[in-house]
Amino acid sequence: MGSVVPDIADIDFDDLTSPQLTDIQRQVLEFTEAKRVEFDIDQMFGEAVEQAGVGDDVDDSDGFADRLAAHLAAIEADEGLRELTRSTLRQRVVRLLRNRLSLTELLKRYPEIESIPIEKPFIVVGMPRSGTTHLVNLIAADPRRRALPYWESQDPIPARGQGPGIVGVDPRYARARAEHDALMASAPVVAAMHDRFPEAIEEEVELLDLDLASYVLEWHARAPDWRDYYLALDQTRHYAYMRKVLQALTFLRGPRTWILKSPQHCEQLGPLMATFPDATVAFTHRDPVAVVQSAITMMAYSDRLRRTSIDPAWLLDYWSDRVHRLLSACVRDRDIVPAERSIDVSFHHLNGNEMPVLEEFYRRGGIELTPQVRARFQRYLDGNPRGKHGRIRYDLQRHFGVSADELRARFDFYFDRFDVRPE
Template sequence: MAERIDIADLTAPHLTDAQKQMIAAAEAVPFFLEENAVLDAARQATGLSDFGSDDFVDRMRRLIDEWNGDTRAYAVKRHFLMRYLVRYATNRLLIHDTLKKHPEIHDEQIDRPIIVVGMPRSGTTHLLNLLGADTRLRSTPLWETYEPVRNPLEPDAPGGVDPRYARCAAQWEASRTANPLAAAMHPMEPDHFHEDLELMCADFASYNFEWIARSPKWRDFYLSTDQTPHYEYMKTCLKLLQWQDVQKGLPRKRWVTKCPQHLEQLPVLKAVFPDATVAITYRDPVEVIQSAITMIAYGERNFYPHIDTQGLLDYWSDRVETLLRACVRDRDVWPESQRIDVPFEQFMADDIAVVRQVRAKAGLPETGQANREIADFIASHPRGKHGQIVYNLERDFGITPAQLRKRFDFYFEAYPFLRRPSR
């Protein structure tokens, strides 16, 4: 039985000494994000200067302007965001340099990928990990999506470890120090399979930026912009990763990836990956929202003097509604021959059966080895091994589940196979 964790101080945090010291150290030195500082840091890290098309600069400026305008945030928040921006700019330099030197990468084919689509916190990660345990498929571990091309200027870490892997592991340990419940909320170990949209971030695109900082201006810009070029950029990055495998003597494999953003970009996803099989997960939106905003509120204790619970509730309730209305509108762009629907309760009741259904839809034969690999993954990754968070919407966010659920009547009506909770 998983330990139940009730975050009693979610809205009025009691900070650890380490958290207080981190905040104080950053506040002692005023810091704001600067475009040139980001680009110069990337150039210095790589020795490169060609970013390719400069259209990304406008998108980066939008983020910098909005994030600098967050006057509630501690300086440590901007330091945190600076690391993200520098990493993405560095990745862009390395990706573009590799593509220039090896134009044959563009000839790689991404053949019949399996793409998991669904709301955040709706079982997408678990389904991706189960499918990805099958070694016939290729997925993207966190360390590789964070840094898809190794910087040739960097030596191995101790023990001959890839410095990208070592850096990701160190970041995870630092995150667990800053947020002791991080593992219970959303494990992010280096080998953890991650979302494909991370690869778009070197193009300074995707809704991923909303997760690292609430960004309504960016949200509006993103939703008003055709995302096809950025999905094509992501596909090129998958080709690059596949090409790197071949250079190491590894076989080409079918990809299995996932991302919640695809819910509101289903036509774009279809245009860029026309031969994909998509598995769409469905869950009570209230369960999704309470999980997401509790996780974000807990992380914000390191970045803000006060937790804006009403702002989090409003932003992410609206964001999830936008995702779901787009899904209801566009789901059928994917024909049943390429789509499988995965209700959350059905998946939790028999996850192996769902994996078999997805593989069958994708034309991937059953094998004893694949089933053993998935069974081994389940045995080594028991659900709730880091504890189970207890959610209390009414206490922490001032709304009952039933009140919040009313705005999603359209979703339950569109998908009658979904069980609507009575509470």
């Protein structure tokens, strides 16, 4: 169950762009800013090898070392990051390297993993705040579906000798729980925006990043160089790598039918369908104003701890452009996915209308929607009403100097293509 933030019926950020830090936040920064964090590739790789408990065998035939160098260069180029964020990103890279090493070792021991079929996955494609998280968590209530909880997305492959302890708790889950508790103490409003509690279903793009080939870094740092580098990659081979990680996760705790989702798929529909040709895809659609204002408000709030200053104009320009790129690619490539195995779901039709949407989605996927699964869906809906963790009061004009209508006008092409209602 996710953490509940008390007394948050309505959340209004009076200090979004000029933050007033709490005592806890000031103490955290005072402690973390005292020492410069260094990104030494050899040292980081050595730490990953030690954590994995395996040899240092890394296959660089696909240019992984070049992607790692570009990834780190993009972090170093962001001069506004606090040491707290640099430390978090350094730990993240070491963790990705460790998981990559562990996967390589697991595949050597069990080569049959790469023969495991990923059968008829359901995939949700859409922008943040368009209903993707709601829909994927709902479908994950079907016990026949394999989903990716947040704790597993962060540490997908257990290191050798690091299985559950005497009380049966996986140490990967315990780490995710401790990190979430620390976040709730330092930035509790995060739950109202996007509560990534350990059990919450997460995006498989985190698995893609084991190959250092996703857009994830853009959410952690101001990294336009990485965006351009990522967009130039041939994602077909990297999506194939992600599929290999899904095969390993299936091997570790099954089953073989997955529910997946990520906004990144909007601009990678070709590689997505080449990798999962029998997938059934649900496209979620919502007024891009809701998407952009949510993203930049969340980023600005997070930046009070992540960065030395907040630049609302930069956030507006970058993320309105980024969402524009994602949606442009979705409009361009939507027909790559066969109509008989896909649906388009408008946000204004989703809330309270989930069961008919699911019935049609399952029908197009050729999967029976049993009474037992229907009952599970209804229990999830009853227990997770919209706004469960409070609602954010957005104010684009006050915080970012743009009106909703001005921002919306940039996305006429999207309204022309899909059934999207201005909010």
